[in-house]
Amino acid sequence: MTDHSCTTPTNAQPVLCETELVAVLVCISHNTPHILTLEHGRSFPSGPLMVEHRSLQKGMRTWVEHQTGLKLGHTEQLYTFADPRHGHGHQMVRISYMAFIRQNSEHTLAAHSIYDYFPWEDRRDPDSTPLLHTIANRLRLWTSGNAQRWQRCATVFGLDGHSWNDELSLQRYELLWEAGLVAESHWQNVPLLPGLSMAHDYRRILATALSRMRAKIRYTPAVFDLLPVQFTLLQLQQAMESLAGRFMHKQNFRRLVQQQKLVSQTAEYDSPVQGRPAQLYQFAPEMAEHCYLAGAKLPLPAIS
Amino acid sequence: MTDHSCTTPTNAQPVLCETELVAVLVCISHNTPHILTLEHGRSFPSGPLMVEHRSLQKGMRTWVEHQTGLKLGHTEQLYTFADPRHGHGHQMVRISYMAFIRQNSEHTLAAHSIYDYFPWEDRRDPDSTPLLHTIANRLRLWTSGNAQRWQRCATVFGLDGHSWNDELSLQRYELLWEAGLVAESHWQNVPLLPGLSMAHDYRRILATALSRMRAKIRYTPAVFDLLPVQFTLLQLQQAMESLAGRFMHKQNFRRLVQQQKLVSQTAEYDSPVQGRPAQLYQFAPEMAEHCYLAGAKLPLPAIS
DNA sequence: CTATATATGCTCTTAATGAGTATATATAGC
DNA sequence: GCTATATATACTCATTAAGAGCATATATAG
Secondary structure, eight states, X not given: OOSGGGTSXXXXXXXXXXXXXXXXXXXXXXXXXXXXXXXXXXXOOEEXXXXXXXXXXXXXXXXXXXXXXXXXXXXXXXXXXXXXXXXXXXXXXXXXEEEEEOTTOOOOSEEEEHHHHOGGGOTTSTTHHHHHHHHHHHHHHHHTTOHHHHHHHHHHHTOTTOOOOGGGHHHXXXXXXXXXXXXXXXXXXXXXXXXXXXXXXXXXXXXXXHHHHHHXXXXXXXXXXXXXXXXXXXXXHHHHHHHHTSOBOHHHHHHHHHHTTOEEEEEEEOOOSSSOOOEEEEEOTTTOSSOOOOOOBOOOOOOO | OOSGGGTSOSSSOOOEEEEEEEEEEEEEETTEEEEEEBTTTTBOOEEEOOTTOSSHHXXXXXXXXXXXXXXXXXXXXXXXXXXXXXXXXXXXXXXXXXXXXXXXXXXXXXXXXXXXXXGGGOTTSTTHHHHHHHHHHHHHHHHTTOHHXXXXXXXXXXXXXXXXXXXXXXXXXXXXXXXXXXGGGOOSSSOOOSSOOOSTTHHHHHHHHHHHHHHHHHHSGGGGGTSOSEEOHHHHHHHHHHHHTSOBOHHHHHHHHHHTTOEEEEEEEOOOSSSOOOEEEEEOGGGOSSOOOOOOBOOOOOOO
């Protein structure tokens, strides 16, 4: 074969695509990560790619900021996928982004808790443990016999002595999808798991976003884009906890944060209804080019 | 604003895009990671998206395997980007993938060492240390005065007592790009750094791939898709070293691998020219759903 | 029996992590 | 002042992982 045959692999025509930019906008409210949605929680804000956009990321930023009036913090590309069921002669390509929005921003879009879509991912919620028992049982039925497949379930869902890894939320959703336990793939006559579903592949995108944000907040200062400019250390901890979906050890968390000098004190204090007012801090970007905010976990109830 | 205004952000027409799938094909030869290239190392194999492709990933896989005869191992999507300089009335969108190819595979494409493109990334090479001194000096000139910018350089390049983080190769390339030190952005009359350049944004894609593979081999068994089915532990170590661009501590590396039971012995042995023949091992996928292969590093020479 | 590799065993230090106990501090309301 | 309610700290301790070094087997070619 020649060099050039590789750039034109078949004799078919190149396809023109409709291209859509999809935005997963994340904010924290009521101690839980939320996403801004349309169509009663079934869809994300999205818009077509324009010629005038210099780059994809900037294109997304500008139209979201223009349309919603929101200022976007930490932004990253998630995944690009094609919709095969689109028909119409040409393909539909969706490029998805995740962006953080500072707490207390005003917006007109509806917000849903991420854990409304993935109730098993919030290990702070006592109800998640019985739910994970249910999931374990359903998966055991599904894998029946296939040891390797069960092995996969066990490591991904933290069964059989494996530990729970909060960053595996995408793999968990994919397994449930394969097992036909979620609405998007419900081909079996088994009872559905609780959890809202979405249009297209959007719930998969959301699972990707959850994985990605859990990984990101660990080793970058991205959480600070979700918090108000001034915050208490408890707020910071609870933001981390809400994203990770698990509780953390207070003293150890503070040790971590303060050793790295990630935050600096302000002169101001919180005004609580009752109790000692907490000191307000702010992010100290000088030292935080690389930061590490994990490693202060509390034990999780074992599953199965 | 209404719900729906968000899905049609401006009154302009949706743009139809040419969509291209770009493949970064990685293999190891001569103890160094290589990529398969076209156009004398300036371009990656790529092909247009076809209507008949069920998913993007499968589309990429099938045409690469069909055209090159190569079997692809671990595959992941890297990044999607638009080419603004494309003109022609419509946009050009490129979706890039990275795929691993097993050592000793036959192929007809030209292979270049990844470190031909990023000589500063191979800390095994004694020449990399003086090169990083040069880079540090150039960056110091560029940042002159701007303390925050220098701080960024220092953490990313492991200067001023910061440690070298091999996963930051993308950030390093981006900094050099911003500083006008690479061919793709050479707007200053400063001498260029050594290193091959590529067409379009391709060298940036390659830096992304390098970052991504360095991160991936750490906590997944992806390296095994680069090695022959049977390999010696030294080969495994050297594969890790070649990707990470740094040497590892032999005893500690073996401790790590064997504690996790990632590999199983075979009855066969290597046939060396001289010396004791090394035992051949193979990947043991049962236990390796989650694995950890870092943490056996040797000290690096300090920079600056 | 020597040169050349590979392959192991064992020890030691340091640092990070998870976890627990106890106590100090600041407010509101009575 | 006392109490309830929070927040904020100070220490300590055990366990484990990670980095590093020293010494010694073992198997082949020539």
